[in-house]
Amino acid sequence: MDTALEIRGLDVRYGAVQATRGVDLTAPLGGVTALLGANGAGKSSTVMAIAGARRIAGGTVSIFGRDMTGAAPDAIVRAGVAISPEGRRVFSALSVEENLTLAGSVLGDPARAADRKARMIERFPILGERRRQLAGLLSGGEQQMLAVARALMSGPRLLLMDEPSLGLAPQMVDRIFAIIEDLRDEGISILLVEQNAALALDVADHAVILANGAVVAAGKPADLRNDSLLQAAYLAA
Amino acid sequence: MDLILQQTINAISLGGVYAMLALGLAIVFSIVGLINFAHGDIMTFGGYGIFLSLAFGFPPVAALTIGIGAAVVMALALERTAFRAMRGADVVILLITSFAVSEILKVLFQNGISARPVPISLPASWSGTYQIGGATIGVVPTVSILVAFGSLAGLTWVLRRTATGMAMRAAAQDLEMLRLLGVRANRVVAVAFALSGLLAGIAAVIWTAQRGSVDPMMGFFPVLKAFIATVLGGLGSLGGAVLAGFVIGALEVMTQAFLPDSLSPYRDAIVLGLVIAALLWRPDGLLPAANANRS
Ligand SMILES: Nc1ncnc2c1ncn2[C@@H]1O[C@H](COP(=O)(O)OP(=O)(O)OP(=O)(O)O)[C@@H](O)[C@H]1O
Ligand SMILES: [Mg+2]
Secondary structure, eight states: EEEEEEEEEEEETTTTTEEEEEEEEEEEESSSSEEEEEEEHHHHHHHHHHHTOOOEEEEEEEEEEEOOTTTOOOHHHHHHEEOOTTOOOTTTTTTTHHHHHHHHHHGGGGHHHHHHHHHHHHSSHHHHHHTSSSSGSSSHHHHHHHHHHHHHHHHHEEEEEETTTTTTOHHOOOHHHHHHHHHHHHTOEEEEESOOHHHHHHOSSSEEEETTTTTEEEOOOHHHOOOOHHHHHHHOO | OHHHHHHHHHHHHHHHHHHHHHHHHHHHHHHHHHOTTTTTHHHHHHHHHHHHHHTTTTHHHHHHHHHHHHHHHHHHHHHHIIGGGGTTOOHHHHHHHHHHHHHHHHHHHHHHTTTOOOOOOGGGGGEEEEETTTEEEEEEHHHHHHHHHHHHHHHHHHHHHSSSHHHHHHHOOOOHHHHHOOOOOOHHHHHHHHHHHHHHHHHHHHHHHOEEOOOOOTTTHHHHHHHHHHHHTTTTOOOHHHHHHHHHHHHHHHHHSSGGGGGGHHHHHHHHHHHHHHHOTTTOOOOOOOTOOOO
């Protein structure tokens, strides 16, 4: 088994809207895979389908070699997948610490959850300083760190990140990308959705480009960087 | 002076029932977006639970406990059979589903038990009174107040301090995100229904202890007031529901006690007029939900 994620022919529909059409995507084990494309290309639909939060109308999703097509989100989390979703979606009415505790509760082992929470606070000291504050009062960048820390609480081997840099100041974007590289170096496989294609291609080992719900190009970042298809995919929409 | 004390006790005890019912409605609404019109029937079912257990010879305290348990079981059963399949549907569709459930239950009560009130006779010693500074205060209203406050405090503790409560607060804000973390949503939703059933069951105990009978419409009228309380408090706001429950209880008792007889037919109209005025002043309710944009 050398892939973290293998998607074949994925169709996601919202009523009459076909969000993805036969998407094929392979994320190698231990690498960063960039999923790129313009607004509405179907990136989030793909990611949410992998996480079990969208009905899969066609195709298959296998995770670490196991078929997980149509599995519920809790089964997918147990298979080693976690998500930092589009828009961060931290629980703003809960404290920073409660956000982490809640995510750790799925471990079913309070001691391990507490230990992991301590490690998150070590890794993101700002979350330690703000632990008693409501998550809704954090800045955008801090919320993004909380979203990543919350995802890491379950100890994932595959992390889905949907537009983690959106709306952040340039230094904060750099921090987020540094975190992505750290996680990759720790052996976590990452599927990274990004609007900022140049930055994403810098960290990615492999990239897939979507346009109007379908894959239009896939390959090594070096080959794609100047690809006319990449430009076209961003101009389309 | 003693009249004021008596009426204050009455107002708080009635408000406590409304507050518990409104809180139950708000908990469920905040998590699944369901305005549960069948909530009154869950309360009524609790009342019949008390009636039937007394009829089968259970001692009063056991009968009251069974009544509360019956309401919890009914709330869970409705979630499982009627509402779970509709999860995520539009608010209006959910509301209509709950109308249907409510009608079915009322017909079952009418045909299965009786369309007329059936008596609940609790020990005569429970209906005693005591004196405070010349005022005669009933034991039942006093105990009702203690029970209502105890329940509300207990529920606040559950929501604030337990892992399940934390999950419920998170679910109220973003149920899908909670599922994405790997938390089993069905369990959290079931707990929300169980707690709302528990509160309806306790309300049924207080209501029947004060009125001494159960009929198919028993839960309807107090829950109607509780609906108004959830709107007045701010839809989806738990604190708002409790506060507004007490406000409506107080308004009702005050209008009953202090309005001249010639105006008494307009009591409900006056109370509702005041509620509408309050909503014109604060359209999002007295204590709006923090996340009113999501439901
Ligand atoms: N919940 C939904 N209901 C209906 N249509 C939806 C829904 N979510 C997405 N869509 C539609 O599906 C298509 C793909 O959307 P998706 O969010 O997957 O794109 P995306 O690539 O993530 O875009 P963005 O860069 O804006 O986040 C779009 O046409 C979008 O309008
Ligand atoms: Mg998106």
